[in-house]
Amino acid sequence: MSEKIWLSSPHMGGTEQSFVTTAFETNWIAPLGTNVDGFEQDLEQFLKEGDVAALSSGTAALHLALIQSGVSAGDEVICQSMTFSASANPIAYQGAIPVFVDSERDTWNMDPVLLEQAIKERIAKGKKPKAIIPVHLYGMPAKMNEILAVAAEYEIPVIEDAAEALGSWYHDKACGTFGDFGVLSFNGNKIITTSGGGALVGKDKAAIAKSRFLASQARDPAPHYEHTHIGYNYRMSNICAGIGRGQMEVLGKRVEQRRSNYQHYLRTLSDLPGVSFVAEPAGSFSNRWLSTVLIDPAQSNGITRETIRLALEKHIIESRPLWKPMHLQPVFASAPAYVNGVSEALFENGLCLPSGSNLTQAQLQQTTDIIRSLWK
Numbered sequence: 001m002s003e004k005i006w007l008s009s010p011h012m013g014g015t016e017q018s019f020v021t022t023a024f025e026t027n028w029i030a031p032l033g034t035n036v037d038g039f040e041q042d043l044e045q046f047l048k049e050g051d052v053a054a055l056s057s058g059t060a061a062l063h064l065a066l067i068q069s070g071v072s073a074g075d076e077v078i079c080q081s082m083t084f085s086a087s088a089n090p091i092a093y094q095g096a097i098p099v100f101v102d103s104e105r106d107t108w109n110m111d112p113v114l115l116e117q118a119i120k121e122r123i124a125k126g127k128k129p130k131a132i133i134p135v136h137l138y139g140m141p142a143k144m145n146e147i148l149a150v151a152a153e154y155e156i157p158v159i160e161d162a163a164e165a166l167g168s169w170y171h172d173k174a175c176g177t178f179g180d181f182g183v184l185s186f187n188g189n190k191i192i193t194t195s196g197g198g199a200l201v202g203k204d205k206a207a208i209a210k211s212r213f214l215a216s217q218a219r220d221p222a223p224h225y226e227h228t229h230i231g232y233n234y235r236m237s238n239i240c241a242g243i244g245r246g247q248m249e250v251l252g253k254r255v256e257q258r259r260s261n262y263q264h265y266l267r268t269l270s271d272l273p274g275v276s277f278v279a280e281p282a283g284s285f286s287n288r289w290l291s292t293v294l295i296d297p298a299q300s301n302g303i304t305r306e307t308i309r310l311a312l313e314k315h316i317i318e319s320r321p322l323w324k325p326m327h328l329q330p331v332f333a334s335a336p337a338y339v340n341g342v343s344e345a346l347f348e349n350g351l352c353l354p355s356g357s358n359l360t361q362a363q364l365q366q367t368t369d370i371i372r373s374l375w376k
């Protein structure tokens with residue numbers, strides 16, 4: 001039996017261990033330390049703009065962004081419906097209410113037209129949303145020009161969930177640097193990993209400095225422990241940051257490898273009836289974190305994304321339906337939602353294919369051979 005082919009597994013570059021070893025040798029086995037500073041600098045250089053605070057997770061980064069955008073109990077926050085639950089959960093941590101907005105077809109991300117409708121209607125109901133959370137799904141940049149224009153018109157801060165989009169660009173600007181805050185994740189399945197971690201990006205130096213303060217238990221300057229704010233234990237550890245510094249050396253390669261996976265799927269599957277892919281709109285560069293495919297059962301002779309998922313599973317190849325929209329999730333059943341059917345159709349017909357940067361040509365070939373055989 002061949003070994004399991006994963007959807008997206010960690011891929012070390014080789015130098016991670018030496019950064020971790022240095023942390024051991026200097027006994028910096030703690031949150032903060034030279035690796036954390038170094039990792040933040042590496043990220044700032046890569047993104048080309050903004051300050052970066054390295055944190056324990058992308059979820060923590062979203063939470064701190066909401067806190068610093070002034071979101072509190074009873075407030076409403078607009079969030080892309082088609083996303084991972086971690087985009088929306090921190091809204092609930094603040095006792096606030098998510099208002100979900102559906103996607104457009106070109107990028108599968110927040111529909112700017114529906115966003116404006118939602119804002120107008122919420123304002124008419126007497127509650128202006130406190131923040132907007134668009135997401136770059138699977139690395140594909142959202143329509144940020146349009147989203148930022150709507151946000152600017154209504155003067156609502158944008159928290160850009162770029163957890164899946166490190167290494168993606170939109171009109172030559174790095175994803176993560178568009179919002180008032182940007183969120184990155186280094187969870188084990190992301191394009192680079194620190195085994196678990198995240199970062200908050202921001203143009204406002206003072207806000208990022210404040211995030212570091214809040215993330216390390218909000219200790220005011222004093223010889224004893226003095227507190228004027230509620231603090232969080234959200235800082236990244238110096239060990240994890242060491243892994244991150246090594247991973248930053250190979251980020252460019254990881255983007256190339258993931259994009260090459262996508263090219264393989266496009267090349268080998270796009271002639272099959274009912275199979276389609278999502279292309280990069282002009283001006284967008286996707287890191288292709290996950291390669292995704294859409295199956296139209298009306299044209300595929302009844303083959304569905306589930307037929308493919310189960311056929312791959314038989315050969316211990318992992319694939320997964322696209323994110324189930326948040327407005328369909330039981331936990332958010334009572335949240336207001338502005339929908340147009342796009343995310344529901346994507347969830348119904350879409351599948352994430354094995355996408356790791358460490359996949360071999362043989363593994364990719366085996367995967368697409370199995371899929372092609374279903375059409376025979």
Ligand SMILES: *Cc1c(COP(=O)(O)O)cnc(C)c1O
Pocket residue numbers: 056057058059060083084086087135161163164184185186187197198
């Ligand atoms: C992974 C992910 C997050 C959460 O990041 P963690 O580091 O796992 O907390 C948030 N949003 C999206 C869209 C993600 O894919």
